[in-house]
Amino acid sequence: xxxxxxxxxxxxxxxxxxxxxxxxxxxxxxxxxxxxxxxxxxxxxxxxxxxxxxxxxxxxxxxxxxxxxxxxxxxxxxxxxxxxxxxxxxxxxxxxxxxxxxxxxxxxxxxxxxxxxxxxxxxxxxxxxxxxxxxxxxxxxxxxxxxxxxxxxxxxxxxxxxxxxxxxxxxxxxxxxxxxxxxxxxxxxxxxxxxxxxxxxxxxxxxxxxxxxxxxxxxxxxxxxxxxxxxxxxxxxxxxxxxxxxxxxxxxxxxxxxxxxxxxxxxxxxxxxxxxxxxxxxxxxxxxxxxxxxxxxxxxxxxxxxxxxxxxxxxxxxxxxxxxxxxxxxxxxxxxxxxxxxxxxxxxxxxxxxxxxxxxxxxxxxxxxxxxxxxxxxxxxxxxxxxxxxxxx
Ligand code: ZN
Numbered sequence: 001x002x003x004x005x006x007x008x009x010x011x012x013x014x015x016x017x018x019x020x021x022x023x024x025x026x027x028x029x030x031x032x033x034x035x036x037x038x039x040x041x042x043x044x045x046x047x048x049x050x051x052x053x054x055x056x057x058x059x060x061x062x063x064x065x066x067x068x069x070x071x072x073x074x075x076x077x078x079x080x081x082x083x084x085x086x087x088x089x090x091x092x093x094x095x096x097x098x099x100x101x102x103x104x105x106x107x108x109x110x111x112x113x114x115x116x117x118x119x120x121x122x123x124x125x126x127x128x129x130x131x132x133x134x135x136x137x138x139x140x141x142x143x144x145x146x147x148x149x150x151x152x153x154x155x156x157x158x159x160x161x162x163x164x165x166x167x168x169x170x171x172x173x174x175x176x177x178x179x180x181x182x183x184x185x186x187x188x189x190x191x192x193x194x195x196x197x198x199x200x201x202x203x204x205x206x207x208x209x210x211x212x213x214x215x216x217x218x219x220x221x222x223x224x225x226x227x228x229x230x231x232x233x234x235x236x237x238x239x240x241x242x243x244x245x246x247x248x249x250x251x252x253x254x255x256x257x258x259x260x261x262x263x264x265x266x267x268x269x270x271x272x273x274x275x276x277x278x279x280x281x282x283x284x285x286x287x288x289x290x291x292x293x294x295x296x297x298x299x300x301x302x303x304x305x306x307x308x309x310x311x312x313x314x315x316x317x318x319x320x321x322x323x324x325x326x327x328x329x330x331x332x333x334x335x336x337x338x339x340x341x342x343x344x345x346x347x348x349x350x351x352x353x354x355x356x357x358x359x360x361x362x363x364x365x366x367x368x369x370x371x372x373x374x375x376x377x378x379x380x381x382x383x384x385x386x387x388x389x390x391x392x393x
Pocket of ligand 1: 142
């Protein structure tokens with residue numbers, strides 16, 4: 001961690017729900033002071049703080065938007081790297097993700113053998129010394145406790161029913177942060193309660209859950225829905241299913257893949273209006289094809305083909321995305337007309353809150369100095385991770 005003092009000056013920082021003029025002072029990887037009209041910083045002028053401001057290296061971001069680093073709760077790979085094929089690639093993925101404004105992420109494994117999940121947890125525990133990049137802050141197991149009837153690109157033969165044995169070694173301390181499961185499977189509610197009790201966040205997905213089952217799952221502690229609309233029973237006005245519960249029950253958040261392929265823009269607008277800016281979570285669900293030219297890719301033992309926009313298995317099923325998180329932010333603004341602040345929060349403050357990362361997702365005093373700077377077109381110009389400048393315009 002750097003001991004170098006940095007002041008980030010001249011920008012407009014994301015504070016609550018808007019960008020306001022403010023300067024940040026960073027020391028030892030954290031924000032230690034904030035100055036600005038509405039930023040709520042100290043600005044006290046205490047001599048030691050003033051000396052720190054004066055002695056800090058300046059990062060001039062005049063006129064640009066300064067936001068907390070983006071957090072991706074669902075990413076399977078990118079830049080030709082497939083985490084299912086090689087879990088140890090998680091660190092290289094983190095290095096490369098930083099340029100997209102992502103500063104923390106949950107490496108995600110779709111349904112596969114348990115040995116693969118163990119390998120990812122082992123890889124996460126072996127942080128390379130001196131690593132600087134987007135931080136993998138725990139695993140997202142998207143499977144194997146899913147419904148074969150909504151398998152998507154997953155291998156249905158590897159799916160299992162909930163049991164104490166399947167989740168035996170899963171807990172937050174060993175690096176499992178998020179589990180997606182199908183709540184209609186027998187024993188799923190007990191499984192949700194057990195996982196939540198071990199500090200794991202549970203989302204519903206790859207599921208046929210109807211509204212009654214979905215509500216029971218929320219009562220049991222399910223906090224969100226994985227890629228809303230995709231791989232789940234559709235909304236009907238007499239059969240609202242999990243989609244209807246997600247849109248109407250304020251206890252649930254929902255992740256959405258806003259790549260213009262997975263979900264029609266009309267449905268994105270519907271979800272945005274129903275969920276509002278505090279329950280809508282941007283995820284990429286990116287695979288190895290992200291950041292690469294069109295072509296064929298490895299994805300969890302099966303090939304997939306990217307046309308640069310959509311990634312599909314040979315049978316035509318969507319197999320993750322080629323979406324970058326900064327693109328998702330821009331897409332959300334264009335599709336819904338939401339403010340840039342709201343879109344950025346959907347990829348930072350909201351996911352941070354969902355997984356309990358209290359020192360991420362905001363720029364207040366004490367926050368990690370994970371910072372992304374955007375220009376007026378919401379293109380990423382500068383990225384700081386743990387107070388280190390990793391990308392500079
Ligand atoms: Zn999925």
